[in-house]
Amino acid sequence: MLDGAAMFAGLAQTMTAVFGGPFVSARVIDQAPDAFDDGGSIPDDTADPTFRTCQLQVDIVTDAMRQADGYVEGDLRVLILSATLEGDLDTDATVEVLQGPYTGAKLLLSGITRDPAATYWEGRGRRAPTE
DSSP: OOOHHHHHHHHHHHHHHHHOOSOEEEEEEEOOOOOOOTTSOOOSSOOOOEEEEEEEEEEEOOHHHHHSTTOOTTOEEEEEEGGGSOSOOOTTOEEEEOSSTTTTOEEEEEEEEEOTTSOEEEEEEEEOOOO
């Protein structure tokens, strides 16, 4: 059976390698769920986050994204190739861009959806506050 998401990801990766951009290396950062001690408090030694590699494109937001609840000037459109990411994606994750003009940016995700062919995840990204 033909895997359309993998085929599209392969084409996108080839075009990126030959012509440069738009898909670059990134990683999804999943925070470990809070664990409570016997007294109901969250201990200081909570689990470390996990990292999952992927390839993404950062773009300007669409008009529909601008009209959506929660939009803030400066939000970015994020497209993550599903064949390059192991597992699901939701708004609890943060994405760190590892290459390209947004290198080092950590983006908080919102409005994550999947295209009908399951080729990519799409959503808005907002720069995370610096620590």
